[in-house]
Amino acid sequence: MIIxxxxxxxxxxxxxxxxIGSVARIDLASExxxxxxxxxxxxAELLRDGLIxxxxxxxxxxxxxxxxxxxxxKIRGAAHLIAGAKIGDSTLSLVLLDFEGVQxxxxxxxxxxxxxxxxxxxxxxxxxLQQLASKADITYDQISGxxxxxxxxxxxxxxxxxxxxxxxxRNIEFCDILKKRLNIPAFxxxxxxxxxxxxxxxxxxxxxxxxxxxxxxxGVGMGIVIGGKLYRGTRGCGAEFGHTKVQLDGxxxxxxxxxxxxxxxxxxxxxxxxxxxxxxxxxxxxxERIKQLLDAARDGDETASNIINRAGRMFAMGLANxxxxxxxxxxxxxxxxxxxxxxxxxxxxxxxxxxxxxxxKSPPEIVIHKWGSLMWAKGAAAYALAGVAExxxxxxxxxxx
Amino acid sequence: MIIxxxxxxxxxxxxxxxxIGSVARIDLASExxxxxxxxxxxxAELLRDGLIxxxxxxxxxxxxxxxxxxxxxKIRGAAHLIAGAKIGDSTLSLVLLDFEGVQxxxxxxxxxxxxxxxxxxxxxxxxxLQQLASKADITYDQISGxxxxxxxxxxxxxxxxxxxxxxxxRNIEFCDILKKRLNIPAFxxxxxxxxxxxxxxxxxxxxxxxxxxxxxxxGVGMGIVIGGKLYRGTRGCGAEFGHTKVQLDGxxxxxxxxxxxxxxxxxxxxxxxxxxxxxxxxxxxxxERIKQLLDAARDGDETASNIINRAGRMFAMGLANxxxxxxxxxxxxxxxxxxxxxxxxxxxxxxxxxxxxxxxKSPPEIVIHKWGSLMWAKGAAAYALAGVAExxxxxxxxxxx
DNA sequence: TGATTTTAATTCGAAAATCAAATTAAATAA
DNA sequence: TTATTTAATTTGATTTTCGAATTAAAATCA
Numbered sequence: 001m002i003i004x005x006x007x008x009x010x011x012x013x014x015x016x017x018x019x020i021g022s023v024a025r026i027d028l029a030s031e032x033x034x035x036x037x038x039x040x041x042x043x044a045e046l047l048r049d050g051l052i053x054x055x056x057x058x059x060x061x062x063x064x065x066x067x068x069x070x071x072x073x074k075i076r077g078a079a080h081l082i083a084g085a086k087i088g089d090s091t092l093s094l095v096l097l098d099f100e101g102v103q104x105x106x107x108x109x110x111x112x113x114x115x116x117x118x119x120x121x122x123x124x125x126x127x128x129l130q131q132l133a134s135k136a137d138i139t140y141d142q143i144s145g146x147x148x149x150x151x152x153x154x155x156x157x158x159x160x161x162x163x164x165x166x167x168x169x170r171n172i173e174f175c176d177i178l179k180k181r182l183n184i185p186a187f188x189x190x191x192x193x194x195x196x197x198x199x200x201x202x203x204x205x206x207x208x209x210x211x212x213x214x215x216x217x218x219g220v221g222m223g224i225v226i227g228g229k230l231y232r233g234t235r236g237c238g239a240e241f242g243h244t245k246v247q248l249d250g251x252x253x254x255x256x257x258x259x260x261x262x263x264x265x266x267x268x269x270x271x272x273x274x275x276x277x278x279x280x281x282x283x284x285x286x287x288e289r290i291k292q293l294l295d296a297a298r299d300g301d302e303t304a305s306n307i308i309n310r311a312g313r314m315f316a317m318g319l320a321n322x323x324x325x326x327x328x329x330x331x332x333x334x335x336x337x338x339x340x341x342x343x344x345x346x347x348x349x350x351x352x353x354x355x356x357x358x359x360x361k362s363p364p365e366i367v368i369h370k371w372g373s374l375m376w377a378k379g380a381a382a383y384a385l386a387g388v389a390e391x392x393x394x395x396x397x398x399x400x401x
Numbered sequence: 402m403i404i405x406x407x408x409x410x411x412x413x414x415x416x417x418x419x420x421i422g423s424v425a426r427i428d429l430a431s432e433x434x435x436x437x438x439x440x441x442x443x444x445a446e447l448l449r450d451g452l453i454x455x456x457x458x459x460x461x462x463x464x465x466x467x468x469x470x471x472x473x474x475k476i477r478g479a480a481h482l483i484a485g486a487k488i489g490d491s492t493l494s495l496v497l498l499d500f501e502g503v504q505x506x507x508x509x510x511x512x513x514x515x516x517x518x519x520x521x522x523x524x525x526x527x528x529x530l531q532q533l534a535s536k537a538d539i540t541y542d543q544i545s546g547x548x549x550x551x552x553x554x555x556x557x558x559x560x561x562x563x564x565x566x567x568x569x570x571r572n573i574e575f576c577d578i579l580k581k582r583l584n585i586p587a588f589x590x591x592x593x594x595x596x597x598x599x600x601x602x603x604x605x606x607x608x609x610x611x612x613x614x615x616x617x618x619x620g621v622g623m624g625i626v627i628g629g630k631l632y633r634g635t636r637g638c639g640a641e642f643g644h645t646k647v648q649l650d651g652x653x654x655x656x657x658x659x660x661x662x663x664x665x666x667x668x669x670x671x672x673x674x675x676x677x678x679x680x681x682x683x684x685x686x687x688x689e690r691i692k693q694l695l696d697a698a699r700d701g702d703e704t705a706s707n708i709i710n711r712a713g714r715m716f717a718m719g720l721a722n723x724x725x726x727x728x729x730x731x732x733x734x735x736x737x738x739x740x741x742x743x744x745x746x747x748x749x750x751x752x753x754x755x756x757x758x759x760x761x762k763s764p765p766e767i768v769i770h771k772w773g774s775l776m777w778a779k780g781a782a783a784y785a786l787a788g789v790a791e792x793x794x795x796x797x798x799x800x801x802x
Numbered sequence: 803t804g805a806t807t808t809t810a811a812t813t814c815g816a817a818a819a820t821c822a823a824a825t826t827a828a829a830t831a832a
Numbered sequence: 833t834t835a836t837t838t839a840a841t842t843t844g845a846t847t848t849t850c851g852a853a854t855t856a857a858a859a860t861c862a
Contacts, residue, residue: 005848024810026811037849037851066860068858069809170761171761222726226627227628236728238725238726238727239726247648317646321645357638359563407818407819425840435821438820467829468838
C-alpha cells in the first residue's frame, strides 16, 4: 500500500542509462540531478536485480586520466528476452531482442491466410514464436514479453482491435486472447504507432521529443510522439492520416468515404487511374503495374506523370497540414518499399515547405528513413521492452528486502 | 540546492483543491493518495501562506451526520489578484480575477490603432490596467500577474511574437517588453490558445484531458489540450487550423498561400464571393454585408446559399481531419459572433461525423460554446493565474522555516 | 619505488518527508 | 450526561535523500 518513492529514482536512472547507453555513476548523478550517494544506492539495487551491469574497464583506452577511473554502467542485455511481431498482409515478421535492444534472431514466414480468426492467428503466432526461440537457441518460456503490431484500428490501452484487415471480426479483445494463448505478457498496438516507437528507440527520433512518423505501405499510416510519449488519441483511432480528407467529395476510398488522402496515393488509387492508360495491362500483378506506371512517368509519358504528380501534391498537402497543426521538430517519412519514392521526391518536400505557415525560424526537418520489413517487428519489440521494464521495476517494489 | 520533495505534494494538493472547489482534508487524502497526516501538514503550510482558507461550517446544513464535521478547504481568492487582457483588432478587453478565479472587474476600450509599435502598445496596456485597478478599488501594484492574448504567431515559452496583425514589426520579444513596462510578471500567448485555457478553467473542458477548441473571429484559430496540458508545438506555430489546406491550388488566402481553410470560411472569403451577387453593396461595412449574405441564403437565394454551404462543407472537412488526426474526447466550437452560426449548423456537424473514421464506439462530442468578448481576457487571466500559482509555490520553498 | 595528487565511488550521520497508529476534537444519538 | 461516530491532528517509526567524510583506484611526481 505504501507508495515506494524509490520507484521514481529507479525509473529515472534506468531510463537514463538506457538513453545514454553506457555511463558512469558520477555522470548519472549530474544528468539526473540525483545525488551521488543515492545513485550509488539505487544502481546497487539495479545491479543486484540484474537489470544493469558494470562494464569492465577498457584497458587499452587512451583516456589516461588521473584518479579513480569511472566504472560505466549499461543495461544488462541478458536480463530479459523480448519478442516483436508484425502481422502483415501476407507475411509474419518476428524478431528477438535482448533487454539492451540487441537483435538475437529474426524470422519471416508467409502467412496461410490474409484474414484470420483471432484464435487461429494467436496459434500461428505462438507456433512461430517457438520457431524463433529455437532459432536463437533458447526456450520459449525464457521470453519475458512480446509486442505485436497489426494494421487497423487498435485501442492499445484496452487491447481491443476495433477493425483490422487481418481479422475476420470487429471489436476483438485481441490482446487478452494473445496473453492467454502465448502465456506471457503481450503488448498490442497499431503497426504505424510501432514504427514511431522503433524510430524513437533505434532510429531518427532518438533525441527528439516531438515528431511525426508517416509510413506508406498498402495504406498510409502515422505515429505521433509528443513530449517523448506516443500519442494515441482517446479512443485509439487517432493518427488516421490516410483518411484525412484532401478533396471535398473527392476520389472514393476503400473506407467508403470520399477524398481521403489514401484514395490518391495508395497503390490501388494509382492503378485505378492507370487503368485508363492504353499500355496498362490489368492482368499483371499490382507491384509490376505500379513499376510500369512509375517507369512511364519517368520516361515522360504525360498521363502517367500526371497521375504520379497529383499523388505527390496531395501527399504534400496532407503532410503540410500535419505540420500546420502540430509544428513538430521532425517529420520522418519511413518506408520499406521503393514504391513510395515518388512521394518522397524533392519536389514533394519542397511543396510541403511552401505550404506551411512561414515564420522567421527554420521549418521542421524532414528526413526519409528506409528500412526493411523487420523494422516493424523491432518497433513491436521495443514497445514490449518498455512494458517488460515497467514490470521489472514494479517487481522490485514487491521483493524489496 | 536541495530539491524540495514537499513541492510535489503542495502542487498536487493545491491543484486538487482548485479542481474540486471546496473539499475536506479527508477527501483530499483519498483523492490524491496522500496520507491524512501529510495532508494536514501540507494544508497547514498552504493556510499559513494564505493560498487557501477554511470555509466556516455551513450552520444551516441538513447533512446531520454524526462525528466531527468536515472542514472544507478552498482557494483563497484574496491571495492574489490577476489581470487578463485580450488585444483585439479594434478593442482591448481586460478582466481582473482573484486567485479563486472570481471576476472582480472588467473593462473594454477602443484601441487607438490596429497596428502598434510594441512599446506604445505596452504603454496602452499599462494605462488600461491602471484604469482596471481603479475600477476595482485596488492599486495597480496589488496585481500579482497579467496574462496577455494577442492574435498571430506567438512562441509562449520564449515570449516572442513572430508575427501579429497587431504589431508593426516581426520577431518582437514582446513578453519581455511587457514585463519591463508593466513591472509585474507577464504571460503572453496566442489568443486561440488562451481560449483553450479559458475552456479548461471555466468552460466545457473542465473535466476533459484531451480536447480541441476552434474559434472563429476574423480568422480561424485553434487550441489543443493533450493530457490536460496545452500543446503549443515546438516552434510556437502549431495549431494553425486556419491555414490547413482544404483544396489543392484553391482560393487565395491572406497569408499568400492557396487553399487555406480560412480562405473559404473567413469574412473576407465570403465577401469575395458575395461581390458577384447583384444585390451586394460593396460600400457598406463588412458586418452588414455578411448579414445580408446570410439573410439572402436563408431566404433561398441560390447563389448566396451556395457560398454559405461551401464554407460549411470546407469547415466540416477541416474539422473532420482534426478528429482523424487527434481523436480527441471533445471538440469545442467557441465563438462570440453570430456570424459563425452557419458553420455551427447541424448539417455541418453531421458532415463532420460522417467524415471521420468509423468505429463501433461513439464519436467525439462536439459542443458549441458561445460567449462574450471577455472570455478571451478571462482565458488570458487563467493562464497568468497558473503562472502566479507556480511562483507562489516556488516561493514557499525559499522561505520555508 | 613509494609518496602525492586526483577523481570516482561508497559510507555515514543528519535532515526531510511520509506514513500508520494513537490521540484529540467536535459533532450526534442514546 | 454519556456513548458513539467521524475528522483532524499528533506522535513515533520508517523511508528516503543528501552533504560531507571516507575509502578506492588510478596517474604523477620525487
